[in-house]
Every structure is written in structure tokens, then in C-alpha cells.
Amino acid sequence: MKTIKLLSLFSGIGAFEKALSNINQDHEIINYCEIDKYASYAYSVLHNANESLNLGDVSKINPDTLKDFDLLTHGSPCQSFSLAGKGEGGDEGSGTKSSLMWYTVDIIKKKLPKYIIWENVKAVTCKRHKHNFSKYIDTLNKLGYNSYWNILNSKDYGSPQSRERMFCISIRKDIDACLFKFPKPMDSIVPINTILDEYVDKKYYCINKYTREFINKVDRKVVDNKEPNKYGLLRIGKIENPTALNMNKRVFSSQGACPTILTGSHSVPKIMEYKLRRLTPCESWKATGFTEEDYNLVKTKLTNKFYKGVDRTDTQMYKMAGNSIVVPVLETILKELFKA
Structure with missing residues (x-):
């Protein structure tokens, strides 16, 4: 496949970008979006991206100023959906952290990329929050997307971590052959x-x-x-x-x-x-x-940039x-x- 142009929102340290590199999929980072200064710097180090590409606060993005891209990824904040959080939800305009997902939809409406991947906690699909989940799917359907979603546990896919998350894959209908299927779980567990x-x-x-x-x-x-x-x-x-x-x-x-x-x-x-x-x-x-090489690289860079050469990076x-x-x-x- 040709080079994928990527817009990464709520980027963290760039798990999507790491995965694309690991499967040898050429990609170009059009922009990324991360408000935490430590994570933003780590992202730039890991993916050789200039921090000037960081759009910062997603609520301040003007979609009209964005370049075209093929793939939009967003692991939007989960705190307001999570069972470990306050359960405030993500209603549009509510001001909760999880409601930031709707700024992603504003960008989608304007740019209409080929592919969209949304990741969040599985609680977003539960009865209490299902109205937001359904609204997201319905909105993308009206914008011309087929959406496929599932709850996957990372321990079933070669990871030693047990972490259940919801993944929603949306493909623009004009290019969707309706062949996408979520990968089958592995039989063995990585300890x-x-x-x-x-x-x-x-x-x-x-x-x-x-x-x-x-x-x-x-x-x-x-x-x-x-x-x-x-x-x-x-x-x-x-x-x-x-x-x-x-x-x-x-x-x-x-x-x-x-x-x-x-x-x-x-x-x-x-x-x-x-x-x-x-x-x-x-x-x-x-x-x-x-x-481990990724970790050591970021640890060294953070130590020098933020801690004057003294290793105090554990918390971050x-x-x-x-x-x-x-x-x-x-x-x-x-x-x-x-x-x-």
C-alpha cells in the first residue's frame, strides 16, 4: 500500500505510529495532538517528528487549516467513561474530558478521511454511556462511513498485558469492500x-x-x-x-x-x-x-531536557x-x- 498520511489525535507516545512502523507500513505524520509536554516530547523523539507538528488542544483545532490525510486515529480521553473514573460521561458540550471526542467528529465532517480508528474503554458501550457511542456511530454513518467495533483484550494478541478496550474501525463507504474483520484471538498467553x-x-x-x-x-x-x-x-x-x-x-x-x-x-x-x-x-x-531501546531513548532525552541530567523520570x-x-x-x- 502507498504511504498513509496520518492525523493522530490524543496521541500519547504514538502507539498507532509504532504499530504502523512494526508492520512496515509507510506513513507520514501530517500532525499529532498531545497536551502533555512530556508525552509530546517523547512522541517527537520516538517518531522523529518535529514538535511544531503538535496541534496541542484538540478543541482549538481549525479543521480548515489541516492538510488532507488518509487515516485519523483517536484514543480520546476515557476518564469520564471509565469505571475507575467519576462516570460523568461524554455528552457533546458537557465539558468533560471524554466529551473531547466530539471535536474529532468536527474534523471528520470537514476532512472525510478514508479510515478512522477510535479506541476507548469498554464502558463506553455500556448502558450508561451507550447513547454517546450510538450517536458517534450514527453520525459517521450519515457522513458516509461503515463502522465495525469490538471489545478486544490485549492478552489475546501477543501482549503480556491483560487490557480490555473498545476499538471502532470506520471506513468510508466509497472505498469499503465490507471485508474488514477483527483479528481472531491467539490460543496462548504471553506471561x-x-x-x-x-x-x-x-x-x-x-x-x-x-x-x-x-x-x-x-x-x-x-x-x-x-x-x-x-x-x-x-x-x-x-x-x-x-x-x-x-x-x-x-x-x-x-x-x-x-x-x-x-x-x-x-x-x-x-x-x-x-x-x-x-x-x-x-x-x-x-x-x-x-x-527497551524506546524506553531508554526517551528516558535519556527526558532526563536531559526536563531534569538537568538527574534521573527523576519514573512518574512520567x-x-x-x-x-x-x-x-x-x-x-x-x-x-x-x-x-x-
Whole structure:
């Protein structure tokens, strides 16, 4: 296929761009859109893109000023749809973070690209938010698009992370042969231990009294013989820390998949090897589908640009991984899209 011209909205560190490169699909970044200064800089480093291409706030974009493009990608903010958020929803004009999706629709109306890919949490399809989801699909239908959507879990597509997300693929009707099908899940699970670092700094190990009590109670036979659940997770137990949120108490075996990575360092999954620790920032990046080389490049650049050469990047690196779409899932979707 010829070079794909891409407009990337809510870009993060560019998971779509990484996936396009991984499947050897030539693409040109027309513009990207990211308001976080750390993520924007990381994006420019990873994809060799000048930061002048960053449009910034999506609500300030004038569609008339945009160059033509073939593919629009948007992983619009999920906080207002997410079960982990306040559930404020994404009604057009409501001012919630998730309502920013409608600025994407304004751009689509004006530019009518060939392909559109929308990613969000699966809660966007639930009863409480279904009216927004249906409105989006109906609006694109009236604009001349066929839309195909599904809930996919990244652990079914070669990722060691279990992360369920909604993917909606819209293809302009004049070029759609109605052949697009979502990729079939893989039979095997990629365990966390495939992306674990060989050497881990002691600061990532849990050493307080709650974790010591947990380790003393673990039955090694139970850990070794237990089967993964439907999400591919091998949950061993939880840390009895009364001050921690319930989701942050959970402990998982490195022989199963990794639970969904969120944006804060305190919510990084705890894993059980011979000692108890959380995933490192580098492991979080690898669980999302970026490489150790990607991580080291961005870490070095961020350290020099924002921290005067002193490594204080953990918080931002965890946040970038938690906000990212899982790359292997996108690879399988894009292969099917360009084959259809």
C-alpha cells in the first residue's frame, strides 16, 4: 500500500505510529495532538517528528487549516467513561474530558478521511454511556462511513498485558469492500516473565511489614499449580495494607499475564517472583509493546531536557505507559484494515 498520511489525535507516545512502523507500513505524520509536554516530547523523539507538528488542544483545532490525510486515529480521553473514573460521561458540550471526542467528529465532517480508528474503554458501550457511542456511530454513518467495533483484550494478541478496550474501525463507504474483520484471538498467553528486567533496582521491591506478612503466607504449590483466569491473570493474593486502595493490594504471579497498567506509579501491578515487587517503568513500557531501546531513548532525552541530567523520570514514564494503547493489538487491527 502507498504511504498513509496520518492525523493522530490524543496521541500519547504514538502507539498507532509504532504499530504502523512494526508492520512496515509507510506513513507520514501530517500532525499529532498531545497536551502533555512530556508525552509530546517523547512522541517527537520516538517518531522523529518535529514538535511544531503538535496541534496541542484538540478543541482549538481549525479543521480548515489541516492538510488532507488518509487515516485519523483517536484514543480520546476515557476518564469520564471509565469505571475507575467519576462516570460523568461524554455528552457533546458537557465539558468533560471524554466529551473531547466530539471535536474529532468536527474534523471528520470537514476532512472525510478514508479510515478512522477510535479506541476507548469498554464502558463506553455500556448502558450508561451507550447513547454517546450510538450517536458517534450514527453520525459517521450519515457522513458516509461503515463502522465495525469490538471489545478486544490485549492478552489475546501477543501482549503480556491483560487490557480490555473498545476499538471502532470506520471506513468510508466509497472505498469499503465490507471485508474488514477483527483479528481472531491467539490460543496462548504471553506471561509477564517474558518482559521482566534482568537487573532491578531495589527501590522497586516491596519491603514493608504488610508485604513480609504476605510472603510468609504464600503457599508455593498454590502459586505454581494455579491456572490463569479468563483474563490470563494468576492472582496469588493481596497485601493486607489498610491504607491502600483495594486494586493496589493485589499480587500476581510472573507466570500469568499482567493486569491493566494505569497511569500512577502506586497502581503499578505487584508481581511475585522470589521477592515481591512492582513492575519497573521499563517493564511497563514493554508490557505496552514498546521496546527497551524506546524506553531508554526517551528516558535519556527526558532526563536531559526536563531534569538537568538527574534521573527523576519514573512518574512520567509510568504515566506514558498507562495512557498508551497496547501496540500488538493495533498491529493486528491495522493488518486487517489494509488487507480489507
